[in-house]
Amino acid sequence: MRTRVLAAVIAVTAALSVSAQSQAAEPLQSLVPVPVSVQARAGVTHTLTAATKIYTAPAARDVGNFLAGVLRPSTGYALPVSDTTGTPADGISLLLSGAPGTVGQQGYQLDVAAGAVVLRANTPEGLFAGVQTLRQMLPAAVESATVKPGPWTVPGALIVDHPRFAYRGAMLDVARHFHPVASVKRYLDQLALYKINYFHLHLSDDQGWRIMIDSWPRLATYGGSTQVGGGAGGYFTKAQYSEIVQYAAARRITVIPEIDMPGHTNAALASYAELNCNGQAPPLRTDIEVGYSSLCVNKDITYQFIDDVVREIAALTPGPYFHIGGDEAHATSDADYQAFMNRALPIVKKYGKTVLGWHEFVKTTTDTTAIPQYWGTTTSNATVQAAAARGNKVVMSPANKAYLDMKYNSSTPLGLSWAGFIEVQDAYNWNPGTHLSGVPESAVRGVEAPLWTETIVTSRDIEFMAFPRLPVLAELGWSPWSTHNWDQFKVRLGNQAPRWTTMGINFYRSAQVPWDTGGPAPGPCPQPAWERSKVYTGGNVVSHNGHKWTAQWWTQGEEPGTTGQWGVWRDGGVC
Numbered sequence: 001m002r003t004r005v006l007a008a009v010i011a012v013t014a015a016l017s018v019s020a021q022s023q024a025a026e027p028l029q030s031l032v033p034v035p036v037s038v039q040a041r042a043g044v045t046h047t048l049t050a051a052t053k054i055y056t057a058p059a060a061r062d063v064g065n066f067l068a069g070v071l072r073p074s075t076g077y078a079l080p081v082s083d084t085t086g087t088p089a090d091g092i093s094l095l096l097s098g099a100p101g102t103v104g105q106q107g108y109q110l111d112v113a114a115g116a117v118v119l120r121a122n123t124p125e126g127l128f129a130g131v132q133t134l135r136q137m138l139p140a141a142v143e144s145a146t147v148k149p150g151p152w153t154v155p156g157a158l159i160v161d162h163p164r165f166a167y168r169g170a171m172l173d174v175a176r177h178f179h180p181v182a183s184v185k186r187y188l189d190q191l192a193l194y195k196i197n198y199f200h201l202h203l204s205d206d207q208g209w210r211i212m213i214d215s216w217p218r219l220a221t222y223g224g225s226t227q228v229g230g231g232a233g234g235y236f237t238k239a240q241y242s243e244i245v246q247y248a249a250a251r252r253i254t255v256i257p258e259i260d261m262p263g264h265t266n267a268a269l270a271s272y273a274e275l276n277c278n279g280q281a282p283p284l285r286t287d288i289e290v291g292y293s294s295l296c297v298n299k300d301i302t303y304q305f306i307d308d309v310v311r312e313i314a315a316l317t318p319g320p321y322f323h324i325g326g327d328e329a330h331a332t333s334d335a336d337y338q339a340f341m342n343r344a345l346p347i348v349k350k351y352g353k354t355v356l357g358w359h360e361f362v363k364t365t366t367d368t369t370a371i372p373q374y375w376g377t378t379t380s381n382a383t384v385q386a387a388a389a390r391g392n393k394v395v396m397s398p399a400n401k402a403y404l405d406m407k408y409n410s411s412t413p414l415g416l417s418w419a420g421f422i423e424v425q426d427a428y429n430w431n432p433g434t435h436l437s438g439v440p441e442s443a444v445r446g447v448e449a450p451l452w453t454e455t456i457v458t459s460r461d462i463e464f465m466a467f468p469r470l471p472v473l474a475e476l477g478w479s480p481w482s483t484h485n486w487d488q489f490k491v492r493l494g495n496q497a498p499r500w501t502t503m504g505i506n507f508y509r510s511a512q513v514p515w516d517t518g519g520p521a522p523g524p525c526p527q528p529a530w531e532r533s534k535v536y537t538g539g540n541v542v543s544h545n546g547h548k549w550t551a552q553w554w555t556q557g558e559e560p561g562t563t564g565q566w567g568v569w570r571d572g573g574v575c
Helices: 002-023 058-075 124-137 181-193 238-249 266-271 300-316 334-350 359-364 382-390 424-428 459-466 469-478 486-494 497-503
Strands: 037-048 054-056 081-083 092-095 108-112 117-120 152-161 167-173 198-202 254-258 321-323 354-358 371-374 394-396 444-451 541-544 547-551 569-574
Touching (some): 058 081, 058 092, 092 124, 108 124, 124 181, 181 198, 181 459, 198 444, 238 300, 359 371, 371 382, 382 394
Parallel strands (some): 167 198, 321 354, 354 371
Antiparallel strands (some): 108 117, 541 547
């Protein structure tokens, strides 16, 4: 049986290899997420010049201003933005007419010809997504904050594109370690490049409360006064939170606030003694333990507290969702958990928000508008399966695939490993539409990549854990499953490296990915190229992806660079 399976893998890989080679000459092999349809125009390019103008449909002026803001620092060009109701024959046009119906509300059509670039969509959101593709079609130096020489050439192509899932999210935990407004904005800029459209902000936990609530001010001033490890902590004022919401909205990203309840609440319990059943406030916690805290389910003041918190945050948040957490409530009995949710969930609806929560909470309600976020490590969950059967839509965030805070391997200096190690290929090799038994693709609202910050202190830490896995999850959320192919994807992902370097992103240089160093390609290796179907024993040296590799022991089908943690191959370096 093993021999037959291996033969099938070899045959499929060979076919994909031929496909990849046939596309290698095309100038569009760096796009992440990969578009639905790309038709390259051989021999056609469009070059930006000092005379280039940006034209926009009046309702999309802000998208044009965003594009100009990206392009001006590096090109040094004026790139004036003006309204148009027609189809200009020059420059870059962002139009809200003429897009194919198939692109829906979030897709676009991008037409690059020698004389003009025309981007069409049905909504400004679709145009914004198309702008991100256009950015990636320009040289990586276009992301520079200072003027570079160019030339600023875009390959000729017709791209028609739309997302697989309407919801493509990323979560940042600011409770374990506080991350200030500037760090959050930097992450939002990075999310926008990969067409992420939801930003889940984890604002409270045992270790800290990170937003001012006027009716309960000690939540922030006391509950936010420390963090994991005992640092100074911090919190967002309402003005700062609104600044984040507006900054995200300008990038077509919707903020989803999370206040975790009834567990993960020690910072709140420490701030107000009356929220505790015994009337005594516990000390603040700076460790990373979970599962020990609970709001007092039987006190009316608990629900006044929730009402006030939800009311004040909802008033600052124009998006449709409010995340109530609900996970790891180990200190709350099942009966109390049910009683709590019976009173808490209607409060969220009272203030006009749709309830989102970690998947445990959905066992307490038959409301099919409620959205469970699956974070488990198994491929079967009876609670979520039952919810999907009722009609609930699920956000997929399996911890052993999508959690960006999991270590890449045993030597990763940051992160945790309770859900396992997640190398880049592990993050790529799962299907959100079939991952959970009994939850078909029609029941999946989308995917989200959470980043918990027990060990994450700085923006550089965020970037090291998010890159390259965030773009991996972005592709799973956007691109059609028919395009899913690791051998092709890893090349496109590796081609992002010069862009990240230009943007100053601190990324993990996985040995599984053939990174484009921005310089000339390595020379030919004197060793023979690796062959998937060949048997190798210790000492055999081969070339693969510009590196030379030594077989550590017998291996067949084990690709150099993808199984390094097992010691099958030793990387001998660039040829």
